[in-house]
Amino acid sequence: MNLAxxxxxxxxxxxxxxxxxxxxDYGVQMLAGNGRARLLxxxxxxxFGNEVWLVGALAVLIxxxxxxxxxxxxxFAPLFVPLVAALALGKAGVQLRGRAxxxxxxxxxxxxxxxxxxxxxxAFGMIFGLLLTGLPLRADGGFDLxxxxxxxPFVLACGLALTAVFAAHGLMFAxxxxxxRAPARPGPVLAVAAVAVAGAALLGVGTARPTQPGAAVAxxxxxxAVLGAAWxxxxxxxxxxxxxxxxxxxxxxxxxxxxxxHPYVLLGAGGTGMTVAEGAADEASLAVLSAFGLVVxxxxxxVQAWTWWRFRRPAEGxxxx
Amino acid sequence: MDILDLARLxxxxxxxxxxxxxxxxxxxxxxxxxxxxxxxxxRDPETRARRLRMTRFxxxxxxxxxxxxxxxxxxxxxxxxxxWSGFTKFAGNVIGAPLALEALxxxxxxxxxxxxxxxxxxxxxxxxxxxxxxxxxxxxxASAYWILVVNAFMQMPAGLEVRDGVARLADAGALLGSPNAxxxxxxxxxxxxxxGGLFMAGVSAYRLRRATTxxxxxxxSLRLGTAVAAVAVIPTAVVxxxxxxxxxxxQPMKVLLFTHVPTGELQARLAARYGPGDYVPPxxxxxxxxxxxxxxxxxxxxxxxxxxxxxRDLLVRHRAVAVVAVLAAGNSMGEFxxxxxxxxxGPHRLEVYLACNVLAAALLLYRPRSERALAAALVAAAPLPxxxxxxxxxxxxxxxxxxxxxxHLKVEDGLSPVTWGTMLASTxxxxxxxxxxxxxxxxxxxxxxxxxxxxxHLGAVAAEPRHEPERDKLTLETL
Numbered sequence: 001m002n003l004a005x006x007x008x009x010x011x012x013x014x015x016x017x018x019x020x021x022x023x024x025d026y027g028v029q030m031l032a033g034n035g036r037a038r039l040l041x042x043x044x045x046x047x048f049g050n051e052v053w054l055v056g057a058l059a060v061l062i063x064x065x066x067x068x069x070x071x072x073x074x075x076f077a078p079l080f081v082p083l084v085a086a087l088a089l090g091k092a093g094v095q096l097r098g099r100a101x102x103x104x105x106x107x108x109x110x111x112x113x114x115x116x117x118x119x120x121x122x123a124f125g126m127i128f129g130l131l132l133t134g135l136p137l138r139a140d141g142g143f144d145l146x147x148x149x150x151x152x153p154f155v156l157a158c159g160l161a162l163t164a165v166f167a168a169h170g171l172m173f174a175x176x177x178x179x180x181r182a183p184a185r186p187g188p189v190l191a192v193a194a195v196a197v198a199g200a201a202l203l204g205v206g207t208a209r210p211t212q213p214g215a216a217v218a219x220x221x222x223x224x225a226v227l228g229a230a231w232x233x234x235x236x237x238x239x240x241x242x243x244x245x246x247x248x249x250x251x252x253x254x255x256x257x258x259x260x261x262h263p264y265v266l267l268g269a270g271g272t273g274m275t276v277a278e279g280a281a282d283e284a285s286l287a288v289l290s291a292f293g294l295v296v297x298x299x300x301x302x303v304q305a306w307t308w309w310r311f312r313r314p315a316e317g318x319x320x321x
Numbered sequence: 322m323d324i325l326d327l328a329r330l331x332x333x334x335x336x337x338x339x340x341x342x343x344x345x346x347x348x349x350x351x352x353x354x355x356x357x358x359x360x361x362x363x364r365d366p367e368t369r370a371r372r373l374r375m376t377r378f379x380x381x382x383x384x385x386x387x388x389x390x391x392x393x394x395x396x397x398x399x400x401x402x403x404x405w406s407g408f409t410k411f412a413g414n415v416i417g418a419p420l421a422l423e424a425l426x427x428x429x430x431x432x433x434x435x436x437x438x439x440x441x442x443x444x445x446x447x448x449x450x451x452x453x454x455x456x457x458x459x460x461x462x463a464s465a466y467w468i469l470v471v472n473a474f475m476q477m478p479a480g481l482e483v484r485d486g487v488a489r490l491a492d493a494g495a496l497l498g499s500p501n502a503x504x505x506x507x508x509x510x511x512x513x514x515x516x517g518g519l520f521m522a523g524v525s526a527y528r529l530r531r532a533t534t535x536x537x538x539x540x541x542s543l544r545l546g547t548a549v550a551a552v553a554v555i556p557t558a559v560v561x562x563x564x565x566x567x568x569x570x571x572q573p574m575k576v577l578l579f580t581h582v583p584t585g586e587l588q589a590r591l592a593a594r595y596g597p598g599d600y601v602p603p604x605x606x607x608x609x610x611x612x613x614x615x616x617x618x619x620x621x622x623x624x625x626x627x628x629x630x631x632x633r634d635l636l637v638r639h640r641a642v643a644v645v646a647v648l649a650a651g652n653s654m655g656e657f658x659x660x661x662x663x664x665x666x667g668p669h670r671l672e673v674y675l676a677c678n679v680l681a682a683a684l685l686l687y688r689p690r691s692e693r694a695l696a697a698a699l700v701a702a703a704p705l706p707x708x709x710x711x712x713x714x715x716x717x718x719x720x721x722x723x724x725x726x727x728x729h730l731k732v733e734d735g736l737s738p739v740t741w742g743t744m745l746a747s748t749x750x751x752x753x754x755x756x757x758x759x760x761x762x763x764x765x766x767x768x769x770x771x772x773x774x775x776x777x778h779l780g781a782v783a784a785e786p787r788h789e790p791e792r793d794k795l796t797l798e799t800l
Contacts, residue, residue, distance in 0.1 A: 048436025051395070052429045058398055059428075063421025066413020073402030074737035081747040084399045085754045088392035092758050095388035098778060099765050108761075142738050284490050285414040292422050300429050307437055310445075320439055320778060 003290060004280035007064035008265065010297075011057060016254040018053035019124075020169075023250040024243075025050050027170015029090055029117030030163075031183070037110055040094055041319030042177030044311050049304050051091055063289050068265050068279030071141040076127055078145055083123035090116010094321055117170075118163060125162030128257055129155035129200070132208045132216065137268040141278075154207040157200035162253060164193035165223070169246035172230060176239045177315055186234045186242070193249070194227040209271065210260035219256040223249050324744045325733050328404040331748040335396055337711060338759050342390030344710045347465060347510060348517020349383045350458040352545060357454050361447040375538040377442075377781075378774035379521065380454070382766050384439060389762040391432065396751055398424070403747060408725055408735035412488045415481050415496060416471045423467035431460035442780035466506050473502035475726050476717070477571040483729065501567055505717075508560040512713070514553035515620065516706035521546030522627065523703030524770045526696040534773050544631055547699075551628035554621045555653055561617070561713075572727065575720040578602060579610050598731070602722040609715030614660065616709035621657030623702055625650040629684045630695055636685055643685055651678035 025047060032039050061069045073080060093112030100106045133154065135143040149155065168189045174182035201220035210216050230245035264273035280286065322330070356379060360372030401420075402409060409417070437445070438453040445453070474481075480495030481488045490496065525543035533539060569576050574591070577584045584601050591600040629636070629650055636643040655674035659666030662673070721727060725735040769777065 045436035045440035048439070049429075049433040051391075052424070052432045055395065055398060055424045055428050058402075059421035059424030062398075062402065062409060062413065063417035066409045066417050069402050070406035070410040070413070070737075073399065074404075074406045074739050077403050077737075077739055077743045077747060080399060080403060081743075081750050084396055085750045088396055088754055088758065091392045091395070092388050092762070096385065096762070096765060099385060099769070101768065140738075144740075281417055282414045282489055285418055288490065288493050289418040289421055292418075293425055296422075296425055296430075300425070300433065303430065303433050307433060310437075311440065320781075 003283060003286040004064070004276050007060060007280070007286060007289070008276055010293075011060045011064070012254055012258050014053055014057035014060060016251040018050070018057055019166075019250045019254055020247045021046065021050040021053055023121070023166040023169050024173040024247075025094075025170070026090075026117040026121045027166045027168065028174055029094065029113050029170070030121070030167050031170055031174065032117075033110060033114040036181070036183075037097065037106075037113070038181050039174050039178060040097070040113070040321045042174055042181070042315050043094065043321050044177065044315055044319070045307055046311070047094065047321065049307060051087075060293075063293075064281055064286055065265070065279045066281050067141060068274060071137075071143065071266060071274065071279075075135065075143045075145065076130070078150065079123045079127050079130075083120045086116050086119035086123075088116075090114075090120070098321060117166075121163040121166045122159040125159035125253075126150065126155050128162065128253055129158030129204075129208075131257055131267060132158075132204065132210050132260060134209050134267040134269045134271075134273070137266065137273065141266070141274055152207065154200065154203040157196065157203050161193070161196040161200040164189070164196040165227070165246070165249050165253075168193040168227065168230065169243075169250045172234070172239065172243040172246045175234070176243050179239070179314055187231060190227055190231045190234070190246075194224050197223045197227065197249075210267065211264065211271065212260050212262055215262075216256055216260035219252055219259060223252045223256075226252070324739070324741050325736055327741075327744045327748045328736055329732070331404060331744075331751055332400065334752045335393060335400060335755055337714070338755050339390070339393035339397055340711065340714055341707055341759075342386055342393055343465070344509075344513045344516050344707060345386045345520070346383070346390055346461055347513035348515070348520065348706075349379065349386070350454070350461050350517075351514065352517055352521055352549065353379045353383050354451070354454045354458050355545065356542075357451040361451045371535065371538050372541075373780075374535065374774040374777075375542060377777040377779050378535075378538075378772075379542070380438075381769050381777040381779040382524075384435070384779055385762060385765050385769060387435060389758045392758065393755055394428070396755060400747075400751065402737075404737050404739070404744065405725075405735045406737040408730065411486070411730050411735070412474070412481075412726055415488050415490045416474055418490070419467045419470040419474075419496070423464055423471075428464060431457055431464060434460060439779060462510065465509060466502070469502045469505045469509070470497060470499065473499040473505060475724075476721060477501045477567065478726055478729055481729075488726070488729065501564070501571075504560055504564050504567070507556060508564065509710075511553045511556040511560065512706065512710055515550050515557055515624070516710065518546045518548070518550030518553060519620070519624065519699070519706055520703050522550060522631075523700045526699035527770075530693065530696045534775065538774060543699075547624070547627050547631045550620075551624040551650070554617075554624045558617060558621060558656070572720070574600060575602065575606070578604075578607050578720065579716075595728070599723060602720050606716055606719035606722070609712045609717075609719060612712035613709050613716055616705055616712065618657045618661040620702065620705055620709065622654055622661065623698070625654045625657075625681075626684060627695070627699060627702075629681060633685055633688070647678065647681045647685060651681035654681060 025043060028039050028043060061072070089112040093109040093116055097106060097109035097113060100109055129152075130145070130149065133149070133152070137143050168186070171183065171186055171189050175186065197220060201217060204216065204220070205213075208216070226245045226249045230242045230249070233239075233241035233245060261267045261273070263275060265276055265279045266274035268274075281289075353376060356372060357376040360369055360376050363369045363372060434453050434456040438450065438457060441450045441453060473479075474496060477499065478488075479499050480490065480492035482491040483489070521542050523546075525539040525546060528539045529536065529543065565576070574584065574587055577587060578601065588600050592598060629646065632646070636646055652674055654677040655670070656666045658677050659668070659670060659673045663669070723731050723733075725732045
């Protein structure tokens with residue numbers, strides 16, 4: 001395994017970690033409309049550490065895969081712009097909603113909070129759908145998204161599926177952290193998520209052309225299965241296990257994308273694409289990055305793990321968020 | 322407007338906003354950390370409670386600022402890829418590592434520690450809790466270092482070799498130890514401390530002029546803020562000046578522009594070397610330089626006068642200390658006054674220094690008529706360091722034009738291959754969203770600055786028990 005593969009694995013780890021942690025935030029934010037803003041109190045100190053997994057993933061993309069990043073971000077600009085804008089509104093809204101003095105201010109920030117949950121989740125799902133479909137790559141590695149591609153049924157289904165999975169995951173998080181305030185019945189949200197994932201998978205069999213279709217179908221089936229397991233655990237009052245199961249469902253899309261497009265990091269239209277080596281930085285740059293990053297990352301993870309452990313009990317009473 | 326103009330407008334507005342939040346963060350975080358440490362170290366319960374309330378007050382303002390500062394940073398990071406992929410494709414091998422480390426080391430750690438600090442009130446041991454805000458401060462400054470390494474690379478590229486039109490890292494030491502980055506870090510850190518100190522002094526002066534339940538707390542904050550500002554303004558000026566010799570060597574065009582020397586000859590030489598094009602930065606780079614310098618002189622003079630006036634009661638009681646203070650402040654003031662009067666601290670140095678020493682002594686000997694005037698001046702001065710910081714940033718970055726990476730990559734060649742419509746949409750969206758968030762955030766900061774410290778939301782749950790009595794009984798028994 002060379003350094004580029006190692007950093008690709010790290011990129012996948014950070015992104016999957018972000019989907020598990022940030023996905024729960026998005027889910028809670030989606031549920032926090034309709035006078036249920038007190039759910040936000042359960043986000044606790046974790047909230048601050050979560051979004052930075054995305055920043056970390058982006059940093060690894062820039063640092064270790066500058067050429068992949070140079071294609072990916074401008075190409076997906078029509079989706080990344082609303083994603084980042086909504087992310088900014090939501091992130092600020094969660095922290096500032098409680099500071100607002102009047103009803104109008106609170107309503108404004110609540111809209112930001114909910115939009116900041118739905119739009120990024122849907123946009124990430126659609127980006128994943130497009131990456132699985134294969135992109136019309138130019139010789140310089142760039143590509144242009146047509147509206148017909150973005151609005152394709154499979155791509156939209158992926159957006160819906162990821163949104164539903166995050167909503168289910170956020171619901172399980174809320175049931176664990178603020179049991180008294182969370183919606184009592186998890187069944188409908190989990191059912192929508194499972195149906196959406198299965199629907200996207202069925203549409204994908206017809207439209208997407210991944211290099212490893214078998215792996216893609218198997219992992220989509222695994223997502224439906226863990227959502228079922230979450231429902232089973234939630235019915236038996238095992239809130240922790242239910243949250244763990246939806247967490248696996250939230251992480252699996254990253255594994256699915258990596259496995260289904262192997263050995264490419266960016267899938268082209270004709271069954272080929274950009275390989276790991278083509279997307280990665282020079283060995284010398286990766287060595288500098290490794291020297292610092294691989295020492296620092298475990299330290300940061302240790303601090304976050306300590307945070308989760310220290311604040312593992314349900315949040316009671318008034319909370320800052 | 323073409324794509325290039327839009328991309329530059331977008332980057333200017335988002336970076337400028339981000340820059341203001343950064344200055345506030347870097348300036349206020351160490352002051353909050355000092356207050357928190359003093360609080361947990363005080364033995365007298367009343368003093369301790371008062372200092373904790375003041376920590377919560379200033380910490381609350383810091384945290385509100387951080388909420389939007391963080392998201393402006395997030396937008397910046399995406400924008401680099403969305404609008405400027407030509408830059409990451411050319412320089413990604415070199416700047417990718419420091420950028421990634423900025424996020425991994427600093428951003429990642431800073432947010433985690435801040436979350437713990439916000440939620441740690443009443444839940445963590447006091448010493449550990451105060452250590453967390455120091456870790457937030459440390460990681461914020463580490464973040465500044467890594468990002469200035471990238472900026473220094475754009476200004477005065479070092480440690481690279483260009484093969485096949487792509488920059489490659491040849492000397493990591495030259496990149497990470499770039500004198501441009503180190504000097505800029507010291508200059509920016511001290512300027513941020515000046516801004517944080519004057520902000521704290523300004524808000525405290527405002528609160529002391531009105532009825533407050535915390536007169537003692539705000540008097541202490543006034544002194545802390547004024548002292549930090551007066552100390553920080555000196556390295557800000559000194560290290561700011563130290564950057565000029567580097568500039569003469571590496572960016573002569575900037576220097577010609579700032580010193581009003583005709584640029585025609587250098588323009589012809591650069592055109593012969595790099596091909597046809599305009600190598601003279603826009604005139605408003607110089608506008609930034611002048612604004613920054615004059616505000617710097619004014620703030621230098623003002624901070625030192627304010628120091629003498631705010632500490633007057635203490636100083637007049639100890640004659641030896643008062644003499645030292647007058648000489649130290651008076652002679653430093655001489656440097657700023659010379660700059661203010663003559664444009665540069667050179668001519669008539671002896672007379673200017675003498676006058677400033679007399680002024681410093683007079684401030685201590687004759688009680689100024691109106692404390693209200695001092696308070697009003699402190700309030701009026703609070704926003705000025707932020708204006709100066711923006712002006713300094715304009716000077717540095719507009720003065721870099723037309724280069725994105727000096728001597729290697731022009732701004733127009735760093736652009737992403739996106740359509741005009743996409744660039745327009747992203748520009749309108751990002752500027753709109755960030756402007757709304759910034760204004761809303763500043764309104765909240767001002768509103769919380771007018772509240773009593775005991776009313777801060779931060780740490781308001783401190784009444785909860787500090788340690789869970791039943792350690793082994795998991796509430797998550799379900800896991």
